[in-house]
Amino acid sequence: MPKGLTLDQVAVTKGGAPLVALDRHIAPGEVLTVMGPSGVGKSTLLSVVTGTLASDFRATGRVVLDGQDITDLPPHQRMVGILFQDDLLFPHLSVGANLSFGLRAGGSRADRRAKVEAALDEVGLDGFFDRDPATLSGGQKARVALMRMLLSNPCALLLDEAFSRLDTARRAQTRSLVFDRARALDLPVLMVTHDAEDAAAAGGEIVTLG
Amino acid sequence: MKTRFLPILPLVTLAVMLGPVLAGLWGTVLPAFGHLPAAGEVGPSLAPVQALFDWPGLPRAVALSVMTGIGATVIALVIVAPLTAGWSGTRSFRALERALSPLLSVPHAAAAFGLAFLIAPSGWVARLVSPGLTGWDRPPDLLIVQDQWGLAMMAGLVVKEVPFLLLMTLSALGQTDAIRAQAVSAALGYGRVTGWLKTVFPRVYAQIRLPVYVVLAYAMSVVDVAVILGPNTPPPLSVQIVKWMSEPDLAMRLQAAAAALLQLALVLAALVVWRLGEGIVARLGKRWIASGGRGRVDRPVAMAALALGTTSALAVLLGLAVLAVWSFAGFWGFPDALPDTATLKNWMRHGPSALSAFTETALIALTVTLIALVLTLGCLEAEYRHNLRVSQRGMWLLYLPLLIPQTAFLPGLQSLLLSVGADVGIWPVMAAHLVFVLPYVFLSLADPFRAWDARVGTVATALGASPDGVLWRVRLPMLLRPILTATAVGIAVSVGQYLPTLLIGGGRVSTLTTEAVALASGGDRRAIGVYGLLQTGAALLPFAIALAVPALMWRNRKGLRHA
Numbered sequence: 039m040p041k042g043l044t045l046d047q048v049a050v051t052k053g054g055a056p057l058v059a060l061d062r063h064i065a066p067g068e069v070l071t072v073m074g075p076s077g078v079g080k081s082t083l084l085s086v087v088t089g090t091l092a093s094d095f096r097a098t099g100r101v102v103l104d105g106q107d108i109t110d111l112p113p114h115q116r117m118v119g120i121l122f123q124d125d126l127l128f129p130h131l132s133v134g135a136n137l138s139f140g141l142r143a144g145g146s147r148a149d150r151r152a153k154v155e156a157a158l159d160e161v162g163l164d165g166f167f168d169r170d171p172a173t174l175s176g177g178q179k180a181r182v183a184l185m186r187m188l189l190s191n192p193c194a195l196l197l198d199e200a201f202s203r204l205d206t207a208r209r210a211q212t213r214s215l216v217f218d219r220a221r222a223l224d225l226p227v228l229m230v231t232h233d234a235e236d237a238a239a240a241g242g243e244i245v246t247l248g
Numbered sequence: 249m250k251t252r253f254l255p256i257l258p259l260v261t262l263a264v265m266l267g268p269v270l271a272g273l274w275g276t277v278l279p280a281f282g283h284l285p286a287a288g289e290v291g292p293s294l295a296p297v298q299a300l301f302d303w304p305g306l307p308r309a310v311a312l313s314v315m316t317g318i319g320a321t322v323i324a325l326v327i328v329a330p331l332t333a334g335w336s337g338t339r340s341f342r343a344l345e346r347a348l349s350p351l352l353s354v355p356h357a358a359a360a361f362g363l364a365f366l367i368a369p370s371g372w373v374a375r376l377v378s379p380g381l382t383g384w385d386r387p388p389d390l391l392i393v394q395d396q397w398g399l400a401m402m403a404g405l406v407v408k409e410v411p412f413l414l415l416m417t418l419s420a421l422g423q424t425d426a427i428r429a430q431a432v433s434a435a436l437g438y439g440r441v442t443g444w445l446k447t448v449f450p451r452v453y454a455q456i457r458l459p460v461y462v463v464l465a466y467a468m469s470v471v472d473v474a475v476i477l478g479p480n481t482p483p484p485l486s487v488q489i490v491k492w493m494s495e496p497d498l499a500m501r502l503q504a505a506a507a508a509l510l511q512l513a514l515v516l517a518a519l520v521v522w523r524l525g526e527g528i529v530a531r532l533g534k535r536w537i538a539s540g541g542r543g544r545v546d547r548p549v550a551m552a553a554l555a556l557g558t559t560s561a562l563a564v565l566l567g568l569a570v571l572a573v574w575s576f577a578g579f580w581g582f583p584d585a586l587p588d589t590a591t592l593k594n595w596m597r598h599g600p601s602a603l604s605a606f607t608e609t610a611l612i613a614l615t616v617t618l619i620a621l622v623l624t625l626g627c628l629e630a631e632y633r634h635n636l637r638v639s640q641r642g643m644w645l646l647y648l649p650l651l652i653p654q655t656a657f658l659p660g661l662q663s664l665l666l667s668v669g670a671d672v673g674i675w676p677v678m679a680a681h682l683v684f685v686l687p688y689v690f691l692s693l694a695d696p697f698r699a700w701d702a703r704v705g706t707v708a709t710a711l712g713a714s715p716d717g718v719l720w721r722v723r724l725p726m727l728l729r730p731i732l733t734a735t736a737v738g739i740a741v742s743v744g745q746y747l748p749t750l751l752i753g754g755g756r757v758s759t760l761t762t763e764a765v766a767l768a769s770g771g772d773r774r775a776i777g778v779y780g781l782l783q784t785g786a787a788l789l790p791f792a793i794a795l796a797v798p799a800l801m802w803r804n805r806k807g808l809r810h811a
């Protein structure tokens with residue numbers, strides 16, 4: 039079986055009416071961009087992959103990740119990472135504890151702390167371990183959210199309008215950081231956006247809905 | 249939480265909450281029609297109903313129940329609506345808002361005692377103006393407290409229901425787009441109060457309708473406030489039911505059951521009348537809106553509402569102050585404003601017995617609230633995981649224990665427990681408390697729990713956290729503040745329960761509330777001061793903790809400061 043993320047004839051309906059459908063394979067390191075205006079079901083499509091589809095929707099088709107059919111797996115066993123437009127850092131945890139939450143279990147305390155410190159270092163946030171996430175700038179939060187997700191060792195990456203809340207300068211910077219990481223880790227990326235610049239920066243195939 | 253157990257939790261919760269109510273109603277209907285084997289009576293017969301109607305005090309007792317109930321509800325609503333209309337968003341309103349939680353948590357009995365100590369002929373108010381303004385050098389011979397019209401009782405209910413309705417109104421305001429509606433009506437030339445009443449109030453009322461019904465049902469059937477502030481000969485119907493229930497002659501229970509059934513009918517009838525009244529008010533309101541009047545008396549109306557709202561808040565706060573003064577009072581002659589000496593003697597004398605009542609109160613309140621909290625969180629989590637949405641009908645079920653008068657089903661529940669020999673100990677009392685604590689804990693926790701951003705859960709899940717992991721490691725810590733607030737609400741409700749403790753406990757379970765109310769007839773103000781203050785403390789302390797703990801725990805977490 040090929041590595042990568044496959045949406046095999048995935049179709050979502052709401053109350054019997056077809057809403058959104060996609061049939062694509064995303065190879066490792068590649069980005070598939072889904073574009074379209076709001077309300078067209080882009081985020082719904084992502085929730086099929088994460089396994090958090092709301093109950094008033096119905097989905098058909100299969101989702102296959104690295105050869106494993108994950109369609110019926112519970113969300114927390116799918117190994118699919120996602121970034122939203124809000125950083126959604128846990129407000130009750132420090133920056134370091136947020137990253138430790140993402141880090142897979144195992145290893146000594148010192149070991150885990152070192153891994154988290156290294157991850158912070160990598161995105162220029164050394165010394166931020168004990169900081170309150172609410173005191174960070176938008177760009178810093180976005181980087182913490184990215185590293186938190188990468189520490190959980192995902193096999194695929196979903197981006198749900200992930201850059202739309204950032205100002206123009208931060209946006210380009212954060213975007214290239216995310217795409218560079220994904221490419222370095224050979225992750226298939228599925229991005230939904232309504233911003234043509236995001237799509238252009240991704241450089242992969244573009245599907246337009248709606 | 250086991251996945252297999254979670255989906256049935258809502259049903260368990262409903263059973264725990266409504267089971268005692270339905271069982272109690274059943275236990276009321278049977279003896280009301282002459283069937284009470286424990287007393288050697290086998291029905292059916294109409295004798296108890298007949299006996300009830302032969303009681304000469306009945307018309308007056310019924311009139312008192314209806315008048316005080318409807319009166320207190322109307323007055324509270326008439327204070328709250330223009331108060332919110334004229335002042336929401338202003339500085340004076342925020343001061344009132346800050347006083348709201350403590351005011352709400354003061355038990356009804358303590359507030360009633362405080363009010364009595366303020367307005368009685370020998371009360372604080374009379375002392376402050378005597379003999380200077382009045383020339384009184386001994387208390388005037390006036391029947392202010394326990395007046396035969398039930399006015400003092402109505403006042404006691406109003407000062408406690410105003411904060412409740414105000415809180416409900418404030419939480420409804422968030423969902424009514426009030427600020428923009430007010431801006432639009434102001435731009436069209438409407439005064440603050442008129443604009444608010446015409447554009448916001450209809451939407452707010454639709455949201456607070458059930459709480460208003462709760463106030464009406466409660467005020468019509470309250471016992472502790474009526475014992476303290478209400479008339480004696482005859483008392484309101486609810487008090488008479490409790491009197492009959494506590495007579496040694498078991499046959500009197502039949503008459504009590506008949507009266508309880510009548511009480512239920514009265515409350516249901518009042519609710520129907522109120523509903524019809526809503527229609528009439530709505531029709532008049534539409535005509536008033538169509539007339540286009542911009543409101544010429546807005547200012548005086550707003551000032552009057554603020555004065556009344558402040559008076560009602562002060563009545564509770566000063567009442568607590570006078571309870572405190574009495575609890576430390578040595579000799580205190582009329583018309584001195586303060587006692588000659590302050591002493592710890594009252595606390596030494598009543599301390600030990602009050603302390604044991606405090607322990608019992610705390611044990612019941614903590615156990616019941618913990619159970620209510622687990623059931624509520626379980627229900628809400630089940631709703632989240634399995635998409636078991638609570639419908640509008642579900643909301644009615646939640647309000648049912650609060651709408652059915654306590655005096656209608658608790659006597660029946662006691663008779664039932666008696667007949668199966670389970671009327672002993674503290675557990676039945678806890679089960680009865682749970683009936684009232686559960687709805688309040690649920691209502692206070694449901695909105696914050698549902699408002700939690702589900703995407704946070706999605707992210708945590710995508711990071712590999714299991715559903716239980718998300719609940720324990722992310723959702724509950726983030727909701728610490730509302731959870732503690734709901735706990736405080738639950739404890740305050742349990743601490744304030746009088747009738748369930750008295751009836752179901754069969755006189756063998758003594759809480760601060762039952763002890764305090766029992767002191768009412770004796771008139772020992774120093775003892776009442778001690779008990780009333782402890783009772784208030786037991787209800788208030790959890791709210792202080794609910795404020796302090798998150799503030800301490802999340803002192804370095806800006807993102808949770810307003811959560």
